[in-house]
Amino acid sequence: MDRAAKSVGNILFSVLWGIGKFIYNTGWVIEQIFIGIFRYTLLPIIRLLSKCTPARVFDWICNVGEKVIFVAQWIYLHLIRFFSWAAHSIVTDFCMWAPFFGAATLIGVAIFFHYHAVALEVSINGKTVTYVENEMRFAGAVTEVEQSLSETIGENYCMFTSPEYRFAVVRKNQLASEETLFAQAYRAVTEEIGHHFGLYVDGELIAAAERRETIEAVLNELKAPYETGAADERVEFMSNVEVRTGLFAPDSMVNKAQLRALFEGSTDPRYYTIEEDDYLSDIVEKTGVSRSMIYFLNPELDERRLVPGKKLLISEPDVYLGVKVVRTVTYDEEIPYNTIRHKDSSLYVNQTKVKKAGQKGNKVVTAEITYIDGVKSATNIISSVVTKEPVTRELYVGTKDYPESFSSLAGTGAFIRPISGGFTSCPYGGYPGHRGIDLTYRGGAYGRAIYASASGTVISAGWSGGYGYCVRIRHSNGYVTLYAHCSSLLVSAGESVTQGQQIARIGSTGNSTGPHVHFEIIINGSQVNPARFIF
Numbered sequence: 301m302d303r304a305a306k307s308v309g310n311i312l313f314s315v316l317w318g319i320g321k322f323i324y325n326t327g328w329v330i331e332q333i334f335i336g337i338f339r340y341t342l343l344p345i346i347r348l349l350s351k352c353t354p355a356r357v358f359d360w361i362c363n364v365g366e367k368v369i370f371v372a373q374w375i376y377l378h379l380i381r382f383f384s385w386a387a388h389s390i391v392t393d394f395c396m397w398a399p400f401f402g403a404a405t406l407i408g409v410a411i412f413f414h415y416h417a418v419a420l421e422v423s424i425n426g427k428t429v430t431y432v433e434n435e436m437r438f439a440g441a442v443t444e445v446e447q448s449l450s451e452t453i454g455e456n457y458c459m460f461t462s463p464e465y466r467f468a469v470v471r472k473n474q475l476a477s478e479e480t481l482f483a484q485a486y487r488a489v490t491e492e493i494g495h496h497f498g499l500y501v502d503g504e505l506i507a508a509a510e511r512r513e514t515i516e517a518v519l520n521e522l523k524a525p526y527e528t529g530a531a532d533e534r535v536e537f538m539s540n541v542e543v544r545t546g547l548f549a550p551d552s553m554v555n556k557a558q559l560r561a562l563f564e565g566s567t568d569p570r571y572y573t574i575e576e577d578d579y580l581s582d583i584v585e586k587t588g589v590s591r592s593m594i595y596f597l598n599p600e601l602d603e604r605r606l607v608p609g610k611k612l613l614i615s616e617p618d619v620y621l622g623v624k625v626v627r628t629v630t631y632d633e634e635i636p637y638n639t640i641r642h643k644d645s646s647l648y649v650n651q652t653k654v655k656k657a658g659q660k661g662n663k664v665v666t667a668e669i670t671y672i673d674g675v676k677s678a679t680n681i682i683s684s685v686v687t688k689e690p691v692t693r694e695l696y697v698g699t700k701d702y703p704e705s706f707s708s709l710a711g712t713g714a715f716i717r718p719i720s721g722g723f724t725s726c727p728y729g730g731y732p733g734h735r736g737i738d739l740t741y742r743g744g745a746y747g748r749a750i751y752a753s754a755s756g757t758v759i760s761a762g763w764s765g766g767y768g769y770c771v772r773i774r775h776s777n778g779y780v781t782l783y784a785h786c787s788s789l790l791v792s793a794g795e796s797v798t799q800g801q802q803i804a805r806i807g808s809t810g811n812s813t814g815p816h817v818h819f820e821i822i823i824n825g826s827q828v829n830p831a832r833f834i835f
């Protein structure tokens with residue numbers, strides 16, 4: 301026997317010896333347990349029995365007990381002996397055992413191959429699809445699937461990925477049957493294309509891409525110009541945009557640049573040259589291209605800095621989505637006050653006196669504002685909370701007729717025309733808020749004299765907002781006269797003037813459309829129609 305067989309024999313011997321020793325040790329523990337049980341339970345019982353049982357019966361019980369113990373001991377000892385012998389025998393007489401081992405191995409192999417077979421494992425993209433006896437079977441199934449898919453899509457479909465084959469030992473029931481093979485091949489092929497994504501706009505397929513991220517990146521680029529990152533901001537498309545997985549013919553696949561091109565219309569590029577005074581809204585109107593599209597095509601555009609002469613890409617897209625932004629904003633709004641008018645017979649007609657000053661109120665408004673392509677399209681007020689109620693203004697309004705003396709004043713020449721002749725270009729009340737009369741000459745009015753309508757004291761002479769250069773004179777009877785839009789002033793505040801004295805020259809300063817003098821007569825702070833006092 302050579303060394304190898306001897307060492308195998310040694311290992312076998314140790315293993316079997318170990319098993320024998322284990323049984324021996326286990327036996328010892330069991331023996332100890334029985335001894336314990338015997339000492340603390342059986343022994344007292346036996347003692348009791350020996351006292352109260354006839355000797356013959358007691359002896360018989362003892363005999364049976366001894367025999368049982370003897371038999372157990374015999375079996376137990378022979379078991380150890382058998383294992384020791386077997387171990388020894390295998391080591392020393394291996395040749396005698398060899399046929400037995402050979403036969404056992406053969407039977408084992410026969411049993412294994414009754415249930416197992418050597419087959420080809422088919423995998424696609426590293427994923428196991430099925431097990432077949434030969435390549436031809438799977439290739440045939442794929443051809444059938446391709447034909448079926450080509451009919452579904454309406455275009456010639458070929459599987460892109462070639463399957464990989466590998467030998468494998470499998471259980472016979474794992475092998476593909478005629479019925480399952482087509483289904484497995486179909487699943488493999490459709491899973492391959494099932495990883496592709498179609499972009500649908502209002503239910504219509506626009507394009508397909510291999511990765512969902514490609515489509516989402518382009519959609520996000522379209523939205524980006526409108527996103528401010530504000531809380532409660534919703535940015536969505538006007539069209540119903542969906543990304544779905546499904547079956548797509550290989551030639552409907554696009555990459556990111558091709559997908560962008562659909563929204564850019566870069567197949568037919570056009571340019572717009574920014575003109576002087578163009579706002580983005582003007583460019584939208586002139587080109588008919590939406591704001592979102594202009595931003596999308598010109599990512600560096602800043603609408604606050606439109607440089608005249610600069611060219612903008614404004615191609616018409618093949619697909620238009622429209623970007624809708626809904627933002628929730630909160631702002632303060634003034635509430636105007638109402639006015640109540642009380643009649644007061646102590647005041648002349650049109651004269652008013654404030655009884656109680658009005659105060660504007662305030663409210664906090666929360667509204668949802670919708671922008672379409674950046675243009676505000678709707679405001680939906682969600683809530684409006686009054687933080688300050690307005691205070692109603694109360695006025696006294698005069699009802700008393702002007703005294704007869706006014707017309708007599710006019711008659712006695714208390715007031716004279718502030719220019720020599722001329723004509724009335726706009727009467728008192730000629731337009732809402734016109735509380736004086738405009739006097740001028742036909743041609744050559746500019747620079748001609750303006751006279752004091754009555755004697756009095758100049759209370760102001762200088763620039764006065766919309767009145768332009770303006771003179772106010774207070775008269776002894778309580779009236780004030782006013783001369784506006786002058787080209788130059790010849791008097792100053794505090795000076796006394798006499799009726800008919802030149803005080804200024806006709807002009808067109810302030811809020812005026814041509815050279816004239818705007819003449820007012822004021823009593824108790826209210827203007828009255830000067831036509832009642834002068835001819």
Ligand SMILES: [Zn+2]
Binds near residue numbers: 726734817818
């Ligand atoms: Zn006027």
